[in-house]
Amino acid sequence: MSQALQAAREALAGEDAWLVGGAVRDKLLGRDTDDIDLAIPGDPKPYARKLARAVRGAAFELSGAFGAWRVVAPEHAWHVDLVTLRDDDIHQDLAHRDFTINAMAEPLAGGEVLDPHGGRDDLSKRLVRMVSAQALVDDPLRSLRAIRIAVELDLTLDAATGEAASANARGIEHVAHERVFAELKRIISAAAVLRGLQLLDEHGLTDVVLPELTRLKGIEQSQFHHLDVHDHTLEVLDEVTKLQRHPEYADLLGEPLADELTRGDAMRWAALLHDAAKPQTRDVLPGGRVTFLGHDREGAQLAKDVLGRLRSSSKLREYVAALIAHHLDAGFLVHRRPLDRRTLWRYLQATRPYSADTTIFTVADRLATRGKNAEQAIEAHLEVARELIAAAKEPIAPPLLRGDELVREAGIAPGPQLGTILAQLEEDRFAGAISTRQDALTRAKELT
Template sequence: MPREEGEAGLTDEQHAALVGLLDEMGPIAEELGARFRAGGHELALVGGPVRDALLGREVHDLDLTTDAVPQRILELVEDWADAVWTIGIDFGTVGLRKDGQQLEITTYRSESYDPESRKPEVSYGTSLRQDLVRRDFSVNAMAVRLPEGEFVDPFSGLADMRAGRLRTPGAPRDSFGDDPLRILRAVRFAAQLGFDLAPELTEAASDMAERLSIVSAERVRDGLSKLLLSPDPRRGVELMVEIGAAWYALPEIPKLRLEIDEHHRHKDVYEHSLTVLDQAIELERERGFAPDLVLRLAALLHDVGKPKTRSYEPGGRVTFHHHEVVGASMTKKRLSALRFSKDTVADVSKLVSLHLRFHGYGKGEWTDSAVRRYARDAGHLLQRLHVLTRADCTTRNRRKAAALARAYDDIEDRIERLAREEELNKVRPDLDGNEIQEVLGISPGPMVGKAWRYLLELRLEHGPMSKEDAAAELRKWAEEHGG
């Protein structure tokens, strides 16, 4: 691989990183590059894998680009690849697997949005430089030609990488006009890589944020998900709000900036929500969790119901009664509109609705039955609820914070003890549906469900009982209800 000269040239370490990337690909890089060259075509490793190798990050995806059109790509790899798939062929991409490695090869292209269209129009290009200039950022517009291994950086991506700066290869207004989702990609890369946005990029993003309204909900959802799963999502959210993109992606968040939190007078609700997000991520790490989209969405959105429930009390106190209920409904509506999965929508909404439940715990006055209900209502979300509730404590009063932490330690200990004693997460009534019908002498119907729920309440209130005692309680209940 030739060494680049000049101020923006590769360092020895970066040169070695690219050599190492090609070595990891093994003979695939040379064999595939030679095939395309023999067929009269160019081939280059491009974008993410080159950027990540130069940054010393782990490389996950192998993306390549070529002047060969998709049908020609298929011809060139047909008798060489172990498997080929064409799911992205309409956008010029052919996927393949060789010796256990997956690659995607995309024809040089330029894509743009019609002002009224939600889908990009794709046309093929003829040169590597033309392909690189249409890419989102200069740090993603670097390539390594195959098979010779020549490093190509026509838009100073290496210099921008060293400066920790995001800049577009061409004019940022042209880039965002081609694909408005790049505005969200900019804030995501800032969060993911710790880069700053170039001033001209920030200005263009702010002026053109409204263009995000033509991007499909699914693409916005994917962009938000990647942002929230980045190492520093707070930075991305703040940038998204700062440039106005949040109004078109997650408008509930900028609305929080004007709301005062009655529990945290030193912060507005927006700042409080970002702090909760930070603290939830820290607790994730402490507890050994993988980055959790459901938890992070819940942390960010847990107080979105406050703007609609704000009320002024005598003495100037501001309250937000039932904001968790309103917030859960708003969360469900927003995440559904963004086409998140039903499970994600349900889980995030439930966490929002439950995030205040613990504050009734006080100094441990809850009975065991109340603790059982808390755990049972949380269900499979219990560990996430533990994290969210702890993260929601942002008070600067050390004594109050310590008291809350002790109280939550106590409830977690009690839940664990009860779970050991009676397998809390599997709590069921002491009689099943068939046994209820036999005891009461009834057929399947609504009465069986009512009886089942009554027995469940008994179980939660008093713990397990014998079938004989359960049957006796059931008969007594049935008599009182006209059975």
């Protein structure tokens, strides 16, 4: 039994409440969940406050219009959403839910599962089936949710539900962007993300939620690529998912970043959008060479715009944009081998604070580029990437001299020049040109 369910049963013992939605489904699948939904006859507010007091958590209203409250456990270990039972009738409530596998209920205290729409049978058949034809009309976001559930649980949309998802896809344009992002980010974070993107395509949803991806289809590239921009993008995404499991990178990419995404899951967004500016930057030079000059910088801004439209956090936007803006840099360094310490330092400065992430991302991009001379190019890139990641992992030592010390001891006035000199001293130390405080002072005087 999950912690959330156990806490709710203990705190609300004797109360009239139903466990509903995905929690019942997951229980039947033998999956523990940290988030459960309860349907309450009447006002859920006193129930929410009672549960919050019992676990020393927090209770707050999610939506006054629908009478929804959330209780969050200490340290965000789990949460429980409490909603008003429609018409104080569990059967009416279940009849208005999205899919049959989510339209089951169980008394909070335990007991027989109420299953008026055949959800248990659909679960055994591995099907996502809408409760009624009206379900996706009432809330077009359910078209996207159907795909998310299918991808996360390895289910199949039944024919009628698939047709309804396609028919109501355009309705998502009128849904709050935050709700769209909540579903889309789970699809993109799923183990079967490529299947999820295929389903989005099949049901006309990509054009609505990520039109930037559709525009990449048919954009041919140079001889060094074996795929068009769209299919290359999907291969980069696939390589990122593999690198998330790579023992060398798994710890870093498993760290939380923003919007309930790990660094690796956030990197998947960079994969999806890293070449999004190629359609508008494509050019064919005399002789037939294809170029995309500036697609890295334009793509970084486009990624910010896309994630801004979806109402993501600023941190996710900055992370994705940083990886895209610098996704070509490591490739350029391949032609400057062997790399000296100053070259490494300048790369680190350009890509901080995501130097290691950026480098790992370039590996995914390189592995997905298998045109002319691919094997030699990949090996050379991996050699450079190992150097860059090792440099990124080096501990940052405190400066040999602070700015106020330079003002006092070297007579350098506060201002832009001071900052430039401090930066140069750090580069010099990293390069091994200076190593002591006196070295730094002497060098600073030379730079004035």
